[in-house]
Amino acid sequence: MKVTVDEAVPEFPGVRAAACPFDPPPELRELRRHGPLAKVRLWDGSTPWFVTTHAEQKALLGHPQVSADVTRPGYPIHTAGTGGGSLSFILMDDPEHARLRRMVQGAFTVRRVEGMRPAVRRIVDRLIDELLAGPKPVDLVEAFALPVPSLVICELLGVPYADHGFFQDNSKTVIKRSATPEERAVAFGSLFEYLDGLVGKKIEQPADDLLSKVAARVGSGELTRQEVAQMGVLLLIAGHETTANMIALGTLALLRHPGQLAVLRESEDPKLVAGAVEELLRYLNITHSGRRRVATADIEIAGQVIRAGEGIIMPNDIGNRDPEVFPDPDELDVSRDARRHVAFGFGVHQCLGQPLARLELQVVYGTLYRRVPTLALAAPIEEIPFKHDGQVYGVYELPVTW
Numbered sequence: 001m002k003v004t005v006d007e008a009v010p011e012f013p014g015v016r017a018a019a020c021p022f023d024p025p026p027e028l029r030e031l032r033r034h035g036p037l038a039k040v041r042l043w044d045g046s047t048p049w050f051v052t053t054h055a056e057q058k059a060l061l062g063h064p065q066v067s068a069d070v071t072r073p074g075y076p077i078h079t080a081g082t083g084g085g086s087l088s089f090i091l092m093d094d095p096e097h098a099r100l101r102r103m104v105q106g107a108f109t110v111r112r113v114e115g116m117r118p119a120v121r122r123i124v125d126r127l128i129d130e131l132l133a134g135p136k137p138v139d140l141v142e143a144f145a146l147p148v149p150s151l152v153i154c155e156l157l158g159v160p161y162a163d164h165g166f167f168q169d170n171s172k173t174v175i176k177r178s179a180t181p182e183e184r185a186v187a188f189g190s191l192f193e194y195l196d197g198l199v200g201k202k203i204e205q206p207a208d209d210l211l212s213k214v215a216a217r218v219g220s221g222e223l224t225r226q227e228v229a230q231m232g233v234l235l236l237i238a239g240h241e242t243t244a245n246m247i248a249l250g251t252l253a254l255l256r257h258p259g260q261l262a263v264l265r266e267s268e269d270p271k272l273v274a275g276a277v278e279e280l281l282r283y284l285n286i287t288h289s290g291r292r293r294v295a296t297a298d299i300e301i302a303g304q305v306i307r308a309g310e311g312i313i314m315p316n317d318i319g320n321r322d323p324e325v326f327p328d329p330d331e332l333d334v335s336r337d338a339r340r341h342v343a344f345g346f347g348v349h350q351c352l353g354q355p356l357a358r359l360e361l362q363v364v365y366g367t368l369y370r371r372v373p374t375l376a377l378a379a380p381i382e383e384i385p386f387k388h389d390g391q392v393y394g395v396y397e398l399p400v401t402w
């Protein structure tokens, strides 16, 4: 069925309000009735394409004539003030994207990351020890979900963990849809200045960390100091905010699905834990607001033509609930094979940190519920503050007891 831009083009919801807090908004799922592609109207009146099917999302994410450059006309920007384009290579096209990504990708290979497992285990165990020794109820986000990935990415990059309050607060503002453009610019500027200062220190006194390794390329002329600082901001934000949301929201989802939690807690099989991580990534879709792109040439797909300059939105939450790929997609089933999910994106921009995210989530999901078997929510679910206004979904707080 052809869908044309007219008065009937539905508004793209700014918030993720659904009856079940883990489900995509119903009005977005209804767009499926138009077929794989439909047009939606954004907050600024623009009408990009909205892609509802897993296969077409992957085809477009892997398409060479699809650009991630947020500064190109037609790019469907999230909200006013997010079109600046200074978040390093995540918003660039090849060959620039590939040139910068190559500088850091060696640190994120499966083999390198696997070497970090004992250190991640120590961090998780220590935080659980502290949790159990402290008062209850406690906010799991503050006490556990944020510290785990923040400690790990700080160690990897060589960022002092003592500064976590500063970088966590500013990262939150950068990705908050409800932040004003000014607030976002100030937060981004503070993070950039902070990383730039750190890069300066690493150039003078290199240490055994990723930021020092990348900063060394300034001297050899391969990178500018600004490029290194921008990459640092990207890695610091992406490295803690996403995984923290998966830990807290994943725990909430499991507490709401006690049968699935029991399967996970009682299994001795690391493969089941690894599978549960994939299923929770598929089911929760914390980067729900979608991969955003703009066509650089006319693209024919699924009976439609996306014209050069038209925006494209590919929400993972809709793609990962495609019944053609995942039977009973709205069921959380930790035993299913969910590996084809698009929670880490697809194509050249596919998540650089996915081996690290997987490792952290495997250690957390495989440890927390065993060591705290009576873990329970300490507030009614109606009182849990969800991040409806975030570009990354999750909960602001998760009061728990045991």
Ligand code: HEM
Binding pocket: 068, 089, 090, 091, 101, 234, 235, 236, 238, 239, 240, 242, 243, 246, 286, 287, 291, 292, 342, 343, 344, 345, 346, 348, 349, 350, 351, 352, 353, 354, 356, 357
């Ligand atoms: C559960 C946690 C995570 C999720 C769900 C997630 C999700 C994603 C997604 C969907 C993308 C693709 C963006 C696009 O196509 O526009 C992405 C890219 C990226 N992620 Fe992650 N991520 C996670 C954890 C991490 C971690 C721990 C790091 C470590 C630094 C990281 C670093 C990056 C980077 C650098 C990119 C840009 C890749 C590129 O443009 O080539 N992510 N992530």
